[in-house]
Amino acid sequence: MDGALSDLLPACRLWDHNLEVFSAKDNESGSHGSGKEFSSANKGSRGQDCQTPRSGQTSPPTQVPKSSGGGGDDGDGSRRPPSGADKKKLDCDRPSENKTKKKTAEEGESDSAEAELGSGDEAAGQPTENGMQAPNMVGAALEEEFEPSPELDQGRNFQGARNPPFQSFLEDQNPPLPLESWLPEGGVVRPDRSAAVGVMQGDCGQLNEAARRIDHERDLDPAILAEVQDGVLMDEGLIAENGHYIENDQFLKLEQIGKGAFSKVFLIEDNQSKKHYAVKCVPLERFFLYEVLLWSDLEHNNIGHLRGVVRTGSEVLLISKYIPGQTLEQMVTHRVLSQGEALKMVRPLSCGVCYLHAKDVVHNDIKLDNIIGEPCRNSLVNPVLVDFGCAMRRVHVDMEGVNQLTPDVDGVMHALISILQGPKRTPRARIPPSTDERLKQFIKGVLEDPERSAAKTLENWPHHLEEELDSVPAVMDDEGLDEASIGVQTLPDENPRPCEPPRAEWDICGFFD
Numbered sequence: 001m002d003g004a005l006s007d008l009l010p011a012c013r014l015w016d017h018n019l020e021v022f023s024a025k026d027n028e029s030g031s032h033g034s035g036k037e038f039s040s041a042n043k044g045s046r047g048q049d050c051q052t053p054r055s056g057q058t059s060p061p062t063q064v065p066k067s068s069g070g071g072g073d074d075g076d077g078s079r080r081p082p083s084g085a086d087k088k089k090l091d092c093d094r095p096s097e098n099k100t101k102k103k104t105a106e107e108g109e110s111d112s113a114e115a116e117l118g119s120g121d122e123a124a125g126q127p128t129e130n131g132m133q134a135p136n137m138v139g140a141a142l143e144e145e146f147e148p149s150p151e152l153d154q155g156r157n158f159q160g161a162r163n164p165p166f167q168s169f170l171e172d173q174n175p176p177l178p179l180e181s182w183l184p185e186g187g188v189v190r191p192d193r194s195a196a197v198g199v200m201q202g203d204c205g206q207l208n209e210a211a212r213r214i215d216h217e218r219d220l221d222p223a224i225l226a227e228v229q230d231g232v233l234m235d236e237g238l239i240a241e242n243g244h245y246i247e248n249d250q251f252l253k254l255e256q257i258g259k260g261a262f263s264k265v266f267l268i269e270d271n272q273s274k275k276h277y278a279v280k281c282v283p284l285e286r287f288f289l290y291e292v293l294l295w296s297d298l299e300h301n302n303i304g305h306l307r308g309v310v311r312t313g314s315e316v317l318l319i320s321k322y323i324p325g326q327t328l329e330q331m332v333t334h335r336v337l338s339q340g341e342a343l344k345m346v347r348p349l350s351c352g353v354c355y356l357h358a359k360d361v362v363h364n365d366i367k368l369d370n371i372i373g374e375p376c377r378n379s380l381v382n383p384v385l386v387d388f389g390c391a392m393r394r395v396h397v398d399m400e401g402v403n404q405l406t407p408d409v410d411g412v413m414h415a416l417i418s419i420l421q422g423p424k425r426t427p428r429a430r431i432p433p434s435t436d437e438r439l440k441q442f443i444k445g446v447l448e449d450p451e452r453s454a455a456k457t458l459e460n461w462p463h464h465l466e467e468e469l470d471s472v473p474a475v476m477d478d479e480g481l482d483e484a485s486i487g488v489q490t491l492p493d494e495n496p497r498p499c500e501p502p503r504a505e506w507d508i509c510g511f512f513d
């Protein structure tokens, strides 16, 4: 591995160089690209702390995407809506938009772009053959808001276009470099202005396109946003009507089933199909484009399925397949699993993680809270990984001393240990050293190899170990099991490390040496 790494050192520098460019762009614009390649996405964008590595964990360099289009960063990486000053700056950066507004004012017409644009459009708001609403007054206003400007067309608010030193650097090159050459492959381009506005049935590509559009829409006047929905549904059980997917009209909210830092998750029922889905409601300013781009084409038994994205007013609904059951976090507080059971649960989880890695997606936030235990026919549960808010695209250039899959390997190990610790969560509970060594070996083998398919993972899984450990209790109970025999150690109370993996023993980073 070392050899391969040193061979790649020149490439590392290239990557670092690109990182600078991406960081500059992202910091300025908050346009996150297609998720094709980037160093590290994190929930910093939504004010969460997942960029903080777990103790002792080596993490890839972190960049904090900031609010797009003039929105700011609160210092903690969280997004906030554009302030007055931001908006002013944004206005300066959008000459064509200013021009339009100025023209409107000069003509003494209504302040509202809708009024100006809507007049004479007789077909406005009428459903078309495909059930979509024809561009109406509001749609026209949206288009007006998206009046093209060179930099927006090349990659929204592209840093180079508004940064004179950077632009002159490009021009100074011999031959001069076009701005586009600095966009990452598949970088965010402005959505097609003729794209329909409303909610439609579509495929994964259309869903991603809608997500990009929604990401841009955060800059729009809330009054305009309130008038029209936008989004794509890609499940036959989610049925939009006349470009709408509205609570009570097209679906019913049944109950709240989860809560994130900035979101609430509800169980909904589609009014026509009567099918159930989970809907994560995120304020538009907290909408994280990468979450959708990286999640939308994932189809695996152990990965949640994104089925639709809809913006309603200033809220974005991420609609996914509903997974009945508790999170593993909730589960382990009520059940004590044997080591074998825990291992059986980690097996399909590892398959899901291998599937992700084979698709170059690193989840980056694997923990019991983000794994839902779907009841199966046998008494076990099928673990399903959700929440792609921290996910990142793996870059195919190695970084010095950092394996990009480490956070996920670490996450699976941590999950396994947390399951084994069970309800008691003794600060330093751990499995017996002999088992520890064997587990380390196969989890290392299974998860560090991005080429390994999920099927191969299953093939190589040490089923014998599961059987062997089936009868071995995972935690000491209140009656006081023999601590030595199950390898549980408890640190003194003054030094508690709840929910922390015992790093020294697992030495996960050491796997990659």
Ligand SMILES: Nc1ncnc2c1ncn2[C@@H]1O[C@H](COP(=O)(O)OP(=O)(O)OP(=O)(O)O)[C@@H](O)[C@H]1O
Binding pocket: 046, 048, 257, 258, 259, 260, 261, 262, 263, 264, 265, 278, 280, 304, 320, 321, 322, 323, 324, 327, 369, 370, 372, 386, 387, 388, 389
């Ligand atoms: N598809 C689903 N089916 C059932 N429950 C779900 C589903 N998706 C999410 N949940 C529940 O909602 C909780 C929060 O969801 P999720 O982890 O996606 O939000 P979050 O990322 O924590 O939110 P935020 O990004 O605002 O922090 C989960 O822990 C789970 O209990």
